[in-house]
Amino acid sequence: xxxxxxxxxxxxxxxxESEHMAYLVESFKSHVELANYGLILSxxxxxxxxxxxxxxxxxELVTKEMYEFVDKGGRKLALxxxxxxxxxxxxxxxxxxxxxxxxxxxxxFRYERPQAGRYRQHHxxxxxxxxxxxxxxxxxxxxxxxxxxxxxxxGNLSLKLNCLGDTNCRPAYLELLYSYLEKNQxxxxxxxxxxxxxxxxxxxxxxxPECVAIKxxxxxxxxxxxxxxxxxxxxxxxxxxxxxxxxxxxxxLVRGLDYYMRTTFxxxxxxxxxxxxxxGGGGRYDNLALALGGNNTPGIGFASGLERVLxxxxxxxxxxxxxxxxxxxxxxxxxxxxxxxLTMTFRRAGVACDRSFDNRSLKSQLRQADKSRAKLxxxxxxxxxxxNSLQLKWLDANMRERFSAFLADFLDSYVVSESDDxxxxxxxxxxxxxxxxxxxxxxxxxxxxxxxxxxxxxxxEFFK
Ligand SMILES: [Zn+2]
Ligand SMILES: [Zn+2]
Numbered sequence: 001x002x003x004x005x006x007x008x009x010x011x012x013x014x015x016x017e018s019e020h021m022a023y024l025v026e027s028f029k030s031h032v033e034l035a036n037y038g039l040i041l042s043x044x045x046x047x048x049x050x051x052x053x054x055x056x057x058x059x060e061l062v063t064k065e066m067y068e069f070v071d072k073g074g075r076k077l078a079l080x081x082x083x084x085x086x087x088x089x090x091x092x093x094x095x096x097x098x099x100x101x102x103x104x105x106x107x108x109f110r111y112e113r114p115q116a117g118r119y120r121q122h123h124x125x126x127x128x129x130x131x132x133x134x135x136x137x138x139x140x141x142x143x144x145x146x147x148x149x150x151x152x153x154x155g156n157l158s159l160k161l162n163c164l165g166d167t168n169c170r171p172a173y174l175e176l177l178y179s180y181l182e183k184n185q186x187x188x189x190x191x192x193x194x195x196x197x198x199x200x201x202x203x204x205x206x207x208x209p210e211c212v213a214i215k216x217x218x219x220x221x222x223x224x225x226x227x228x229x230x231x232x233x234x235x236x237x238x239x240x241x242x243x244x245x246x247x248x249x250x251x252x253l254v255r256g257l258d259y260y261m262r263t264t265f266x267x268x269x270x271x272x273x274x275x276x277x278x279x280g281g282g283g284r285y286d287n288l289a290l291a292l293g294g295n296n297t298p299g300i301g302f303a304s305g306l307e308r309v310l311x312x313x314x315x316x317x318x319x320x321x322x323x324x325x326x327x328x329x330x331x332x333x334x335x336x337x338x339x340x341x342l343t344m345t346f347r348r349a350g351v352a353c354d355r356s357f358d359n360r361s362l363k364s365q366l367r368q369a370d371k372s373r374a375k376l377x378x379x380x381x382x383x384x385x386x387x388n389s390l391q392l393k394w395l396d397a398n399m400r401e402r403f404s405a406f407l408a409d410f411l412d413s414y415v416v417s418e419s420d421d422x423x424x425x426x427x428x429x430x431x432x433x434x435x436x437x438x439x440x441x442x443x444x445x446x447x448x449x450x451x452x453x454x455x456x457x458x459x460x461e462f463f464k
Contacts, residue, residue: 007120008114008120009112009114009118009119009120009121010119010120010121011119011121011307016322016324019320019322019324020310020313020320020322021123021306021310023320023322024125024152024306024309024310025105025125025306027148027151027152028103028105028125028148028304029103029105031144031147031148031151032103032127032144032148035101035140035144036101037101037102037103037127037129038101038102038103039102039103039104040087040090040102040103040104040128041104041106042086042087042089042090042104042106043080043086044079044080044106044107045077045078045079045080046077046078046080046085046086046089047075047076047077047078048068048076048077048078049076050078050085050086050089050292051066051078051080051081051085053291053292053293054084054085054088054089054259054288054291054292055081055082055085055257055259056257056259056291059199059257061081061082061110061257062081064111065081065110065111065112066078066079066081066109066110066111067079067081067109067110067111067120079109080106080107080108080109081108081109081110082108082124082257082303083104083106083108083124083126083128083301083303084126084128084257084259084282084285084288084301084303085259085288085292087102087104087128087130087301088128088130088285088288088289088292088294088299089292091128091130091289091294091297091299092289092292092293092294092297098130098131098132098297099129099130099131099132099137100128100129100130100131101127101128101129102127102128102129102130103125103126103127103128104124104125104126104128105123105124105125106123106124107121107122107123107124108121108122108123108124108303109121110122118276119307122305122306122307123305123306123307124303124304124305124306125303125304125306126282126301126302126303126304127141127144127145127282127301127302128299128300128301129141129299129300129301130289130297130298130299131297131298131299132298133232133262133284133286133298135232135233135235135236135239135263136239137300138236138239138263138284138300139236139239139240139243141282141300141301141302142159142161142236142240142245142263142265142302143240143243143245145265145267145280145282145302145304146159146245146267148304149267149269149279149280149304149309152309152313152318153313153316153318153319154269154271154279154309154312154313154316154318155316156269156270156271156312156316157267157268157269157270157279158248158267158268158270159245159246159247159248159265159266159267160247160248160249160250160253160265160266160267160268161236161237161240161247161248161249161250161253161263161264161265162221162222162249162250162251162252162253162254162263162264162265163221163222163225163229163230163232163233163262163263163264164201164221164254164260164261164262164263164264164283165221165224165225165226165229165261165262166226166228166229166261166262166286166287167261167287168226168228168229169224169225169226169229170221170261172224173219173221173224174200174201176219176224177200177201177218177219178197178200180217180218180219181196181197181200181203181214181218182197184214187210187213187214188203188206188210188211188214189206189208189209189210189211190208191206191208192206192208192210192211201254202254203215203218204218204251204252204254205252205253205254205255207275215252220251221251222249222251229262232262232263233262233263236263247265250266253265253266255281255283259285259287259288259291260283260284260285261283261284261285261286261287262283262284262286263283263284263300264281264282264283264284265281265282265283265302266278266280266281267279267280267281269308269312269315269316271312271315271316272308272311272312272315276308277312278305278308279304279305279308279309279312280302280303280304280305280309281302281303281304282300282301282302282303283300283301283302284298284299284300285298285299285300285301286298286299324373325352325372325373325374325375326352326353326354326372326373326374326375327346327351327352327353327374327375327376327459327463328346328351328352328353328354328374328375328376328377328378328459328463329353329354329355329356329368329369329372329374329376329377329378329395330342330343330353330354330355330377330378330380331355331356331362331365331366331369331377331378331379331380332355332356332365332380333362333365333379333380333381333382334380334381334382334385335359336355336357336359338380338385339355339356339380340355342355342378342380342456343355345456346456346459346460349460350464351459351460351463351464352463354372354374356368356369362379362381366393369395370395374395375394375395375396375399376392376393376394376395376396376399376403376459377392377393377394377395378390378391378392378393378455378459379391379392379393384449387449387451388451388452389449389450389451389452389455390449390450390451390452390455390456391448391449392448392449392450392455393448402462403462406458406461406462407458410457410458410461410462411454411458414454414457414458
């Protein structure tokens with residue numbers, strides 16, 4: 001026992017719950033590799049400026065929620081609050097060929113009030129594709145997110161889309177929005193009454209009833225797009241139709257970060273409570289490279305919070321195809337050397353195998369085998385040692401049946417290929433061998449004990 005606890009707002013993931021996270025990452029990896037995205041590993045902390053200039057110093061993420069610190073060399077650093085700014089910083093630093101298509105899995109840090117489903121350290125998977133503003137890439141990114149979530153078994157998904165304009169058309173729109181909000185500021189929610197002018201777009205995102213009422217009549221960006229933005233967005237919508245990906249247009253989808261331009265999107269799980277139901281979201285950040293001091297380079301990406309995705313899977317009763325525990329658990333009653341030898345043999349053959357330590361009693365070792373969720377316990381005691389045999393105790397009834405069907409064929413071929421062993425088998429069984437494979441096969445099929453070599457070969461082949 002220790003008086004230390006994990007820091008407020010964080011969570012320890014222990015086995016087997018952690019396996020669900022690992023499964024999500026594994027499935028994400030194989031999904032994005034189909035589209036030729038490669039892994040990027042970037043530092044968990046960056047120069048503070050990467051986020052202040054990249055994410056924007058009026059974003060709440062930067063003003064209120066960032067973990068900032070000064071290191072021993074006096075550098076101002078911050079733990080990454082999100083993934084995109086770091087990836088863009090790495091892109092600008094290394095200048096890889098474009099389109100640069102990268103995926104990541106990393107923790108993100110936000111100093112938020114701890115509450116259910118929100119962590120100060122949470123885990124994200126994400127994609128970034130940098131170097132082109134082709135709307136075909138928007139389709140690629142959105143469809144990967146949507147298809148991945150669908151492939152997990154989530155059915156209750158809703159994709160929302162908006163176009164936020166670009167440096168060409170957004171400034172004029174923001175002026176319209178600004179003067180509309182200025183006229184109506186006294187009707188806004190408490191927070192926005194004071195802060196609306198810092199980031200007028202955020203008012204469109206506000207869920208408070210006061211702001212909801214005001215934003216209904218506010219000017220909408222998609223009515224004020226320049227021809228280029230309009231064409232870009234319409235091309236994307238047509239492509240989504242062709243790909244049969246259903247979407248809803250959402251005038252209020254502005255997302256929290258300042259770097260988003262043109263396409264923004266969010267996938268919500270309707271199985272979750274509406275205030276926290278986004279299971280993935282992202283958009284274009286065609287201005288981010290400039291903000292970080294690089295050449296103008298368009299890009300688009302998304303991130304998905306694994307804790308949130310897991311919650312949605314739980315709500316929808318999604319069962320992951322996970323196989324817990326080792327295949328074999330060796331129970332050694334003669335001192336542990338045999339356990340060491342056998343576990344090594346199986347592991348080297350690619351069969352997951354575990355054992356107990358400390359020379360425990362049979363009962364205690366069996367309990368451990370059960371807890372480990374092994375399918376098969378292999379018992380070596382004094383009698384087995386003398387007979388050079390192993391006792392098989394199936395802990396999984398399903399597997400026992402499959403094994404006995406498997407054993408019939410296995411023994412047939414084993415007897416033919418290993419006729420040298422026949423004398424050993426005769427002496428082991430204590431009966432004279434009839435000369436026909438059939439009798440021999442039947443004899444072992446009903447027995448729980450097999451000669452050691454035969455058992456090892458059979459088990460290896462069965463679990464292969
Ligand atoms: Zn508000
Ligand atoms: Zn535009």
